[in-house]
Amino acid sequence: MNFSSFADFIAMGNHGVYVWTSYGISLAVLILNVVLPVLARRRYLQDEARRLRREESK
Amino acid sequence: MNWTWFHKLGSPKWFYEISGRWLPWLAWAAVLLVSVGVIWGLAFAPEDYQQGNSFRIIYIHVPAAFLAQSIYVMLALAGVVGLVWKMKLADVALQQAAPIGAWMTFIALLTGAVWGKPTWGAWWVWDARLTSMLILLFLYFGIIALGQAISNRDSASKACAVLAIVGVVNIPIIKYSVEWWNTLHQPATFKVTEKPAMPVEMWLPLLVMVIGFYCFFTVVLLMRMRLEVLRRESRASWVKNEVKALVGNNS
Amino acid sequence: MSSVFTLLLARETRLLFRRPAELANPLVFFAIVIALFPLAVGPETQLLQTISPGLVWVAALLAVLLSLDGLFRSDFEDGSLEQWVVSPHPLALLVLAKVLAHWAFSGLALVLLAPLLGLMLGLPIGTIPVLLISLLLGTPILSLLGAVGAALTVGLKRGGLLLALLILPLYIPVLILGSGALQAALQGLPAVGHLLWLASLTALAVTLTPFAIAAGLKISVGE
Numbered sequence: 001m002n003f004s005s006f007a008d009f010i011a012m013g014n015h016g017v018y019v020w021t022s023y024g025i026s027l028a029v030l031i032l033n034v035v036l037p038v039l040a041r042r043r044y045l046q047d048e049a050r051r052l053r054r055e056e057s058k
Numbered sequence: 059m060n061w062t063w064f065h066k067l068g069s070p071k072w073f074y075e076i077s078g079r080w081l082p083w084l085a086w087a088a089v090l091l092v093s094v095g096v097i098w099g100l101a102f103a104p105e106d107y108q109q110g111n112s113f114r115i116i117y118i119h120v121p122a123a124f125l126a127q128s129i130y131v132m133l134a135l136a137g138v139v140g141l142v143w144k145m146k147l148a149d150v151a152l153q154q155a156a157p158i159g160a161w162m163t164f165i166a167l168l169t170g171a172v173w174g175k176p177t178w179g180a181w182w183v184w185d186a187r188l189t190s191m192l193i194l195l196f197l198y199f200g201i202i203a204l205g206q207a208i209s210n211r212d213s214a215s216k217a218c219a220v221l222a223i224v225g226v227v228n229i230p231i232i233k234y235s236v237e238w239w240n241t242l243h244q245p246a247t248f249k250v251t252e253k254p255a256m257p258v259e260m261w262l263p264l265l266v267m268v269i270g271f272y273c274f275f276t277v278v279l280l281m282r283m284r285l286e287v288l289r290r291e292s293r294a295s296w297v298k299n300e301v302k303a304l305v306g307n308n309s
Numbered sequence: 310m311s312s313v314f315t316l317l318l319a320r321e322t323r324l325l326f327r328r329p330a331e332l333a334n335p336l337v338f339f340a341i342v343i344a345l346f347p348l349a350v351g352p353e354t355q356l357l358q359t360i361s362p363g364l365v366w367v368a369a370l371l372a373v374l375l376s377l378d379g380l381f382r383s384d385f386e387d388g389s390l391e392q393w394v395v396s397p398h399p400l401a402l403l404v405l406a407k408v409l410a411h412w413a414f415s416g417l418a419l420v421l422l423a424p425l426l427g428l429m430l431g432l433p434i435g436t437i438p439v440l441l442i443s444l445l446l447g448t449p450i451l452s453l454l455g456a457v458g459a460a461l462t463v464g465l466k467r468g469g470l471l472l473a474l475l476i477l478p479l480y481i482p483v484l485i486l487g488s489g490a491l492q493a494a495l496q497g498l499p500a501v502g503h504l505l506w507l508a509s510l511t512a513l514a515v516t517l518t519p520f521a522i523a524a525g526l527k528i529s530v531g532e
Contacts, residue, residue: 015112022169026118037281049305196478216528235482
């Protein structure tokens with residue numbers, strides 16, 4: 001461990017703002033990249049389910 | 059040499075099955091590597107003697123920048139495969155990888171800018187590397203815009219392939235000219251990532267992060283490609299069965 | 310083979326001269342953009358002289374881009390492009406003739422107009438040859454690269470803005486080398502290195518881009 005306390009870890013020697021904003025935004029972008037395809041897949045499957053039901057009821 | 063695997067790659071059904079088997083493993087590898095790399099890089103790696111703790115941004119900046127550049131090369135390779143062997147999956151890969159590449163370029167630019175503030179004292183410096191990254195972002199925008207503007211799916215992917223190939227031929231020229239421009243206009247600035255010797259404790263987590271980012275890219279690309287394959291092949295019987303099974307599970 | 314090339318050159322020339330306004334528009338645009346800058350940044354000769362290399366080059370780049378939007382449009386609409394694609398002659402050669410004809414009138418006119426505007430911006434007489442040579446070497450690259458974008462977007466309804474988005478990033482090396490040559494000349498340094506690099510890029514563009522243009526046209530026509 002390079003830091004003596006948790007407060008030290010958060011402060012990052014006065015550079016905390018820069019380190020944590022870049023890690024935070026990057027993490028958000030990575031998560032967005034995973035969530036978007038998952039949501040798109042779910043929406044597509046829901047659309048398909050509706051279409052199949054309509055075809056069956058015909 | 060046996061080339062059947064190559065032709066198998068062209069079959070959407072085969073791709074869908076095999077990628078479904080790989081996906082969980084790759085996803086776990088990506089999560090594991092990225093979290094190990096982040097914790098290692100943030101908490102355990104020693105701080106830089108000149109830049110202090112702000113250098114820890116390197117653990118996302120460099121993997122994202124690597125990935126951004128290799129994704130563009132991958133686009134061009136997929137373009138060549140799609141144009142020469144008329145492989146449909148290559149078209150799918152090209153179109154689905156481009157947005158991920160643009161996001162990675164964005165991460166590299168953003169972290170570069172944030173890193174620049176404590177290092178250079180300004181959010182944006184017209185540094186050769188940052189400038190090339192910005193141009194790369196524009197190149198990605200061009201490919202995405204062209205793909206969306208052409209309504210016919212076949213011609214859209216072919217046009218994107220041509221553009222990606224033209225772009226990849228241009229990238230080295232752009233890179234060298236920008237570097238040259240930079241040396242002409244600025245006194246040699248303090249180089250951030252080029253240090254004579256980076257100690258092992260510093261570059262090992264970086265290596266973990268780079269591999270983790272590549273795994274992450276593969277996972278997201280496969281997810282996007284699988285959905286696109288389902289959409290494009292929606293008339294094929296195996297897709298109908300697959301969708302029915304998936305829908306049955308969901309409801 | 311070469312007879313097709315000259316025939317096509319002659320045809321393009323005739324067509325271009327029937328619509329002189331289209332030839333003049335990029336030139337007027339070039340002049341207006343350059344005239345806008347002294348009005349925006351102030352008329353001090355010193356300042357204008359320092360920024361003039363970049364200014365002339367950016368204006369030239371935009372003017373060429375603007376003129377390229379319609380490069381293949383009329384041929385696409387009246388079906389000549391389809392004839393080209395199915396003709397026995399290599400398409401790359403045909404498009405090279407087409408782009409060269411286009412450059413010989415719009416690009417060359419731009420090169421000839423540039424010294425006048427350069428002098429208005431306060432460029433010393435001694436730098437004018439470098440300005441001329443750099444534009445002479447650089448504008449063919451701009452035309453050829455732009456033609457790749459024009460070929461890819463010819464079938465689209467509003468291709469103009471998209472063309473700019475696709476092509477402007479690819480113009481950056483030419484911009485750097487061209488304005489770099491002029492800047493070197495302005496500071497009294499030799500500009501030969503820049504010009505040689507530009508020349509090699511021109512050679513590269515003349516040999517490689519026709520194939521990309523041909524591929525782009527085939528895609529656009531096939532749609």
